């Protein structure tokens with residue numbers, strides 16, 4: 001009998017979600033974002049499943065190498081750029097595309113000779129004020145990059161701060177600032193939109209969109225569920241019951257004895273905890289699905305286990321599968337109970353949770 005704790009990754013759901021991107025942004029190429037190990041889904045498996053993607057976006061050099069070593073042939077973009085002269089030379093050797101978001105990265109390109117000139121995405125700060133060259137300095141930097149022997153092609157990109165919020169004024173001002181720079185520079189390959197941005201319509205899409213979250217079937221929008229967006233969850237987090245008992249009325253369950261039975265209550269112990277990535281802090285509304293029934297969590301989530309009230313499923317036994325999130329229980333609900341976001345939960349499923357790949 002195995003512990004049964006696994007993340008089942010549905011490759012068909014990924015492909016379905018990719019098609020949604022294509023349908024929503026038919027005029028754009030798609031740079032699929034697979035950083036943080038494909039948002040916890042396994043970057044290589046995701047990239048292999050998304051054969052039609054026009055490129056892949058990662059955060060670190062190591063992530064790019066993993067994809068390339070696995071035989072991924074589409075362009076790979078280092079979205080934070082390179083961190084040293086050595087990385088710049090290696091990026092050129094490996095034909096990775098790089099972001100330039102800081103003046104020191106520009107200086108590196110000017111100073112360091114590389115084996116092959118690179119495709120460089122000049123990252124513009126249009127208002128998020130995290131990474132990027134200030135809009136006002138960009139035309140000058142554009143010219144400096146043009147004069148740089150290490151640069152083969154220059155593209156523009158920026159990142160939206162509030163695209164999840166339809167009415168936020170930054171959406172418009174960032175888009176307008178970006179579009180104006182595209183015009184002044186005459187750049188022909190440009191990218192502004194993440195998942196939420198591309199769902200805001202054509203004006204945000206430019207020549208490249210950079211979806212991450214929506215590929216995994218989670219909603220990037222505050223106002224719409226994944227189902228409403230016709231996205232399918234790519235990850236189902238599952239475990240199983242490894243122990244059952246009836247806790248007598250008046251007794252407590254778990255660390256710090258935070259939950260007390262008001263009546264004799266059948267309790268199932270599920271083999272998953274915060275050591276697997278299930279959040280430790282969830283509100284009293286939290287439940288899991290067992291045989292399609294909602295079973296509330298009781299007591300504290302511990303490192304390797306959590307406890308649920310299985311009154312709703314009298315026939316629950318050892319080995320009965322338990323769904324923590326997935327079909328019928330969107331990861332967004334768990335995120336709400338935990339006071340966090342879907343992104344964080346997907347990324348923090350730990351390595352000891354086996355990833356099992358299915359095709360629907």
Ligand SMILES: Cc1ncc(COP(=O)(O)O)c(C=O)c1O
Pocket residue numbers: 033057079159193194195196210211212213214220
């Ligand atoms: C620069 C950049 N582009 C695109 C994305 C993808 O964003 P999302 O997962 O919201 O689609 C990210 C993710 O954080 C990012 O940092």
